[in-house]
Amino acid sequence: MKLLEDRIRQEGIVLPHNVLKVDSFLNHQVDPELMSAVGKEFAKRFADKPVTKILTVESSGIAPAVMTGLALHVPVIFARKHKSLTLTDDLYTADVYSYTKQTTNKISIAKRFIEPNDSVLIIDDFLANGQAVEGLLTIADAAQIQVQGIGIVIEKTFQKGRDIITKRDIQLEALAQISSLENGQVQFAN
Numbered sequence: 001m002k003l004l005e006d007r008i009r010q011e012g013i014v015l016p017h018n019v020l021k022v023d024s025f026l027n028h029q030v031d032p033e034l035m036s037a038v039g040k041e042f043a044k045r046f047a048d049k050p051v052t053k054i055l056t057v058e059s060s061g062i063a064p065a066v067m068t069g070l071a072l073h074v075p076v077i078f079a080r081k082h083k084s085l086t087l088t089d090d091l092y093t094a095d096v097y098s099y100t101k102q103t104t105n106k107i108s109i110a111k112r113f114i115e116p117n118d119s120v121l122i123i124d125d126f127l128a129n130g131q132a133v134e135g136l137l138t139i140a141d142a143a144q145i146q147v148q149g150i151g152i153v154i155e156k157t158f159q160k161g162r163d164i165i166t167k168r169d170i171q172l173e174a175l176a177q178i179s180s181l182e183n184g185q186v187q188f189a190n
């Protein structure tokens with residue numbers, strides 16, 4: 001997606017340990033117009049799938065997920081990373097190791113927001129080693145719901161996330177693919 005690649009080229013900052021900082025439009029400040037375009041693009045790429053809900057993880061997955069839900073006219077559920085006073089229902093949970101924070105979080109979704117005939121699309125901001133997506137797949141498996149596809153805003157193709165997902169034979173769409181961040185330079189896969 002050219003619009004997104006241009007923004008990464010203009011505003012992305014390469015940090016140590018292969019981390020790309022894009023907090024001017026995705027991870028801190030959010031550009032609603034860009035996110036709207038992202039949502040429409042995911043809706044187009046998964047147009048033939050019977051999606052009833054979008055699944056993501058707080059916090060950086062929420063903006064692209066909500067815009068995709070808007071484009072597909074379906075609700076968005078975000079897995080929560082922290083215990084909450086209001087999150088007291090029966091929960092589906094999974095452990096997720098965070099690449100950027102180097103900590104393990106338990107992510108949870110209240111069972112009452114998942115129905116047996118749900119068919120979900122997973123959306124997230126980044127795909128690195130696939131831990132966040134794997135956590136959501138674990139929850140989908142536990143809830144016995146179908147995963148119709150996985151939409152990623154920025155994939156780092158030099159990390160192993162895609163391998164984990166392709167083993168499951170699920171359609172994976174990434175709107176920008178980065179093949180290297182070596183020497184502080186962003187290289188796109190295409």
Ligand code: 5GP
Binds near residue numbers: 020097126127161
């Ligand atoms: P994974 O679980 O695939 O290893 O990593 C995905 C999660 O880690 C994303 O949801 C994102 O929050 C974070 N992440 C991984 N790599 C990067 C990166 O290069 N930049 C930013 N900003 N976040 C990243």
